[in-house]
Amino acid sequence: MKVGIPGGLLYFRYGRLWNSFLNALGAEVVESGETTRSILTSGVSKAENESCLPVKVFYGHVLALKDKVDALFVPRLVSVKKNTHTCPKMLGLPDMAKSAVGEKVDIIAPTIDFHFGLWTNYRAVYSTGRRFTRNPAKIISSGIEAWKEHGSYLEKLTMGVDHKQALEGGSEQRLCEGRELRVGVIGHHYNVYDTFTTMSLLERLGAMGVDVMTADMVPETLRELELKKLPQEIYWSYEQEIAGAILACGRYKLVDGIIFMISFPCGPDSIIRVLCEQEIRSMDTVPMMTLVMDEHTGEGGFLTRIEAFVDMLRRKKDRAEADNRVVVAV
Numbered sequence: 001m002k003v004g005i006p007g008g009l010l011y012f013r014y015g016r017l018w019n020s021f022l023n024a025l026g027a028e029v030v031e032s033g034e035t036t037r038s039i040l041t042s043g044v045s046k047a048e049n050e051s052c053l054p055v056k057v058f059y060g061h062v063l064a065l066k067d068k069v070d071a072l073f074v075p076r077l078v079s080v081k082k083n084t085h086t087c088p089k090m091l092g093l094p095d096m097a098k099s100a101v102g103e104k105v106d107i108i109a110p111t112i113d114f115h116f117g118l119w120t121n122y123r124a125v126y127s128t129g130r131r132f133t134r135n136p137a138k139i140i141s142s143g144i145e146a147w148k149e150h151g152s153y154l155e156k157l158t159m160g161v162d163h164k165q166a167l168e169g170g171s172e173q174r175l176c177e178g179r180e181l182r183v184g185v186i187g188h189h190y191n192v193y194d195t196f197t198t199m200s201l202l203e204r205l206g207a208m209g210v211d212v213m214t215a216d217m218v219p220e221t222l223r224e225l226e227l228k229k230l231p232q233e234i235y236w237s238y239e240q241e242i243a244g245a246i247l248a249c250g251r252y253k254l255v256d257g258i259i260f261m262i263s264f265p266c267g268p269d270s271i272i273r274v275l276c277e278q279e280i281r282s283m284d285t286v287p288m289m290t291l292v293m294d295e296h297t298g299e300g301g302f303l304t305r306i307e308a309f310v311d312m313l314r315r316k317k318d319r320a321e322a323d324n325r326v327v328v329a330v
């Protein structure tokens with residue numbers, strides 16, 4: 001069976017896991033690859049107008065695979081952590097994919113929901129495996145193998161390995177190389193690692209002599225510590241990670257400045273944006289800028305804002321160093 005994996009949204013987090021699992025089960029995996037202009041255009045023209053940019057991009061990836069595969073793998077992730085939810089748009093992805101491809105292509109959509117016990121989720125994975133093989137040992141070993149691959153991928157992201165390299169199993173290219181300035185680029189994986197929609201932001205910052213710190217690179221213990229200080233628990237799993245990373249970056253001065261990447265019109269991110277901006281302002285430690293992307297975002301304006309932000313950080317750092325020298329001299 002030829003199974004397609006659309007290269008948008010949660011692919012940036014779980015792509016390696018899904019690919020490895022399906023491959024080990026004996027499926028012929030076809031990925032839609034990186035986002036391109038034509039993928040974006042077809043997604044924007046066919047998806048619901050009110051959808052956020054990543055959902056439109058995802059729609060484009062689904063359409064790109066439509067005539068190449070027998071089935072599409074689009075898991076329904078309801079909750080990936082106890083007492084939290086994913087965004088409602090992610091819950092509807094299998095239905096959206098179905099409406100895009102029609103009856104011709106099957107949708108494989110195991111439901112993962114951590115409101116239920118682990119056993120329910122294992123069963124969902126197992127029944128996906130049963131579509132490819134009747135051998136239980138093969139399903140279990142494929143699952144274990146895929147989980148290991150996933151762990152190694154996530155570990156590389158925490159070490160600052162470039163996302164594309166981490167996906168391919170490499171680890172040479174790093175986002176952090178000990179440069180003089182370090183900027184936190186925080187947001188959903190698809191808002192940070194998609195080279196096309198972010199207009200190669202990470203590479204451009206590297207070329208400007210700036211180290212990048214993503215949410216993956218912020219130690220989990222610091223993120224959790226910050227979340228505990230909030231008056232109310234954040235309802236969404238991935239937003240917890242993002243808010244924790246921004247607040248930890250600010251509190252412990254892990255970076256010289258923070259860029260929060262949001263897609264328009266994202267409900268969950270707009271709520272935590274207000275919360276994070278207020279907290280960072282009250283800490284008064286590092287500057288924070290929010291960049292909102294949509295399909296109309298122009299490269300010129302986008303780059304001007306980044307360059308202006310980096311210039312400001314550089315001047316701020318130079319001034320602080322000059323002040324320090326004066327204090328030492330006195």
Ligand code: SF4
Nearest residue numbers: 052087089263266267
């Ligand atoms: S979290 Fe925001 S950007 Fe992500 S799918 Fe939901 S609405 Fe879109």
